Amino acid sequence: MTAVAAYRFSHLDALEAESIFVMREVVASFARPVLLFSGGKDSIVMLRLAEKAFWPAPIPFPVMHVDTGHNFDEVLAYRDRRVAELGLSLIVASVPEALVAGVVREPADGSRNRIQTPVLLDAVEKYRFDALFGGARRDEEKARAKERVFSFRDEFGQWDPRNQRPELWSLYNARIHAGESIRVFPLSNWTELDIWRYVAREGIALPEIYFAHEREVVQRDGMLYGVHVFNPVRPGEASFVEKVRYRTVGDASCTAAVKSEADTVDRVIEEVAATRITERGATRGDDRVGEAAMEDRKREGYF
DSSP states (O other): OOOOOOOOHHHHHHHHHHHHHHHHHHHHOOOOOOEEEEEHHHHHHHHHHHHHHTTSSSSSSSSEEOOOOOOOOOHHHHHHHHHHHHHOOOEEEEEHHHHHHTSSSSOTTTSSSSTHHHHHHHHHHHTOSSSSOOOOOOOHHHHHHHHOSSEEETTTSSOTTTOOOOOGGOOOOOOOOOOOOEOTTTTTOOHHHHHHHHHHHTOOOOEEEEEEEEEEEEEETTEEEETTTTTTOTTTTTOOOEEEEEESSSOTTTTTTOOOOOSSSSHHHHHHHHOOOHHHHHBBBGGGOOOTHHHHHHTTOOE
């Protein structure tokens, strides 16, 4: 009697296969795709998936960072190192340059997240990108839960949740007219826990900011913000040192840390598995402006 080996296909295998399929569909369907790469964990995983999707050939599209100028040093260092390792073409769409040129104005609250949108749209027009890979996941936030994998954007780069295409049986509609584009989210069906388990399985290095470390912080609006050149201590505040880590990394002026002892991937997985608050809900001050804050920004052209 011949023994038959059991074929096992794990949850992570299924997610990986779906994401790789999406990436290959984009490259087959569009002329000028680009991958948004900030040095954050989701874009890092997305880059790893792109490696697998097209290996042994090089990744067949450039990466782009919409740079607010208010970045964590650890994340920028990781971004540049990873791009160099893979021999990728990096495009930096610079908010500071747009401020100097008068394209956008410095927000009164100091957070540059909202003014990333016109900078992103200008870059899309300049380089004629027709498909943009983003690392957004549906579990992050209400507006992102509405997204299709192929998210249609009109000639102004705007998103209308009522004007999206059905995606039945993993069939994606890539038809667009001149000036229109598609935002593509290969990680749509992943969760934060899936990301960390994949990082562990693949042995992916992450910026050290994602792991527990001692940092000077201030308590503000119920969250712990790292003291930074772009986020100084305000009058009436007192800074202190706390052991924290970052669940998500964005603009240093509006991204908070969480108190944590998780200094390894395995300990982070344990911590994430036990939490019931999404990373954006726990750490992004700009998302607390209102219930529809993210949806409003997406309608304007934000990712």
